[in-house]
Amino acid sequence: MDLAGLKVMVIDDSNTIRRSAEIFLAQAGCEVVLAEDGFDALAKIADHHPDVIFVDxxxxxxxxxxxxxxxxxxxRLSPTPVIMLSSRDGLFDRARGRMAGSDEYLTKPFTKDSLLxxxxxxARRGGDAARAG
Known part of the structure; x- marks a missing residue:
């Protein structure tokens, strides 16, 4: 899987989750931007223009x-794919994620493979659209 050069943002208030996601993504060649919460993320998204966003x-x-x-x-940001991260795997949580506009729902703890x-x-869909615009 060639993910080299892709910019991925990970938004999570857990330092452990941010670190493990950062390690997995960096090993795959991604550029990783970390944020501790939504406010932190929204400030950074404008500067970094990530190709994919993971949000706890x-x-x-x-x-x-x-x-x-x-x-x-x-x-300007809406084409960017947003993947929800949650330790809860209920239908209600997934439905709420879809209603908020998320593109996928990943359950924690995630594996390196599922993350990548x-x-x-x-990335291909969102990244191409973001670069073209």
Whole structure:
């Protein structure tokens, strides 16, 4: 899987999750941007223009659903694929993620393979659109 040069943002209030995602993605050649919560992320997205965004659902201040909805409401950011991260794997949580505009739902703890597969399947679509615009 060639993910070299892709810019991936990981938004999670857990340092452990951010670190493990960063390690997996960096090993695959991605450029990784980390954010601790939705506010931190929204400030960084404009500067970094990530190709794919992973967002944890349960975060203080601004949760993953709110963060995803704000990204998708912004015309410049809306083509960017947003993948929800959650330790809860219920239908309700998945449905809420879809309503907020998320492109995929990944359950924690994720494996290196599931993380990279998610990036690969979304990066091409979102990244091409973002670069063209």
């Amino acid at each position: 659902i349960m975060m203080p201040r601004l949760d993953g659903y709110q963060t995803c909805a704000l990204i998708k409401k912004n015309p 597969r998610a990036v690969a399947s979304h």
